[in-house]
Amino acid sequence: MDQLLDVKVGCLASLLFLTLICGFVPPFLSWFMKSRITGTYELIICLISSFAAGIFLGACLLHVVSDALRDISTELSYIDYPMGELILSLGFFFVLFIERVVLQISTRSQSINQDGFPLPSTATSPDANYPEKSEPPSEIVIPPEDPHNHIHPNMYSLSSFRSLILFCTLSIHSVFEGLAIGLQSKYTSALQIAIAVLIHKGIIVFSLSVKLIQNMTTPVWLAIYIVIFSLMSPIGITIGIVVTLKKSAVVTIVQAILEGISSGTFVYVTFLEILPSELNSGTRPLLRLFFIVVGFTIMAVIAIWA
Template identity: 40%
Template sequence: MEPLLGVKIGCLFALLVLTLICGLIPICFKWFQTDRATGRHRRILSLLGCTSAGVFLGAGFMHMTAEALEGIESEIQKFVIQNRTKSKGNSSDDADSSNVEYPYGELIISLGFFFVFFLESLVLQCCPGAAGRSTVEEQEWGMAPGLELHSHGPLPSPSQSPLRALILLLSLSFHSVFEGLAVGLQLTVAATVQLCLAVLAHKGLVVFGVGLRLVKIGTGSCWAILSILSLALMSPLGLALGLVVFQGDSEGGKGLAQAVLEGVAAGTFLYVTFLEILPRELAGPEGPLAKWGCVAAGFAFMAFIALWA
């Protein structure tokens, strides 16, 4: 038990340090600031942003959504089996089997998506001026009014970006807690190290993308550093919780509640990815095929990591 505990403590510090380093790199180095970039430097940052968008897309589909669907399905099956054994009814088998076949996981993820959609719609309803897009922003992204037809659609308004950045951080925080919890609940050293390496491999890229996103939307340095620090603490927090409840399996609906929360977090993450990150990165006149290649490369890397995650 002592070697396993030592490995888990080492994983805790590795998750904390790597997340901090990867998240603070775009914030602390002026090279990543798009407002000071011109020419080739700006194009490189644009392609780097597209790669991070692909990473977000891969993390949303290959990790968060996949894990949420698997967790919700397994927990619902456990719940149905427990009800069958308790009631021992002879006429409820058909109803139970049809309930299991219903796409509950997809429904919960969609509820997370629509929750953020409703939240932003409520903000825009209460603040109608937030829907506008300034000409300064169009010029910043190289989009003259006459070239608007060649873009991929209007960019999200500046007032929505902080809200979406907050939602992005919250959804990733939920997911990070559950990742750390999974590492903390492993029973062997080999399984702990394998899962921790898989988490580290995609966590570093995702947090780097978060830092880059905070820089692009103009978040102040203090708030950006505080956001990365809070995000970095989530996986170690989950791992510590896993150590505390090492022997405790999902009892009394606790596992189902965790799976539902992870599903809602996946839905919110997908909303921000498709309506904030991808539109901003794909907007702009330079290199559509190069941008597609960067997005595809980021997604492919996350799909490759999913073989071990």
């Protein structure tokens, strides 16, 4: 148990520092202060993103879902119903509901800000913190396909409110990703999921930071966003550790249920956010697929010892 706790604490610290480092790199490099990302940088980020998609897919299918279904089936074996699948679905629909609410609020806010005239999906508007800047939307070039599109399509807006909504939604995802690590009962399992989350979180916070810069977010708010977002996964890990340390019949059932819910979020993030953006991209599809397979293969090899 001590070894498992050490691994979880190590994952917590690694996630915290990696997220902080990746989040604060773009503000200190002028390379990211441009509205259009092209060339070598775009290719590198695309391939890393595809690799992370494969890592997440492997963790989802080979460990998270299978372990959650097994644990729920063991704890709730007296119920003649596929409770594992049901609880996993509840986690899936919970995140889906949050996403839809966020989209609805964001759309209404955008319409109000434009006096009732909705903007196209790639339109932009000046940030409230920079009222003196009023470039027309046509002057801000937004690439039709972004290597970080799995973060959220609403990120293309330069609205401060929508940046806040994006931040809140990603933070919810991060808590459940950390929860999936903290609830594990084997250190190899915790390490396997942590690898997937580490890679994915690094890309997510890096991309979030770049987009916030392009949205002309003030340095103070940018720092607040990054710091709070960096704490979300460690908070989830801490909750999972607390639940697993207090072993009892009720706590074990609660642990299995929470594990099922967090697995549902993994399914949502993997199949509705990450994979679609990688597979539907028109740029270098075979190369993207290759890196997805490489990421999945790594997780498959790690699963041998899980």
